[in-house]
Amino acid sequence: MLTLESTVRLAPGTRLQHDKVRERWVLLGPERMLIVDDMARLILERNRGQSIGALCASLAAEYAAPLDTVQQDVLALFTTMSEKGFLRHD
Secondary structure, X not given: OOOOOOOEEEOOOOEEEEEOOOOEEEEEEOOXXXXXXXXXXXXXXXXXXXXXXXXXXXXXXXXXXXXXXXXXXXXXXXXXXXXXXXXXXX
């Protein structure tokens, strides 16, 4: 279960890249693909091994957004991506 103290990383063999055919950003993994929106891409690009809580605090400060909302949204995003096999967490 992911918490604000968890750290996440892309699963082995997974990468974030721009799909020129679809003109969208996608997460590519072994035999799977997930189209990501601009906010998900930004969150993934900002994830540098810090805790989810630290990432959320940084995003909330930068975008003047309520911290609890950012935390809920990021945890939901990372939980979904983990369940689909695109992320690993500690």
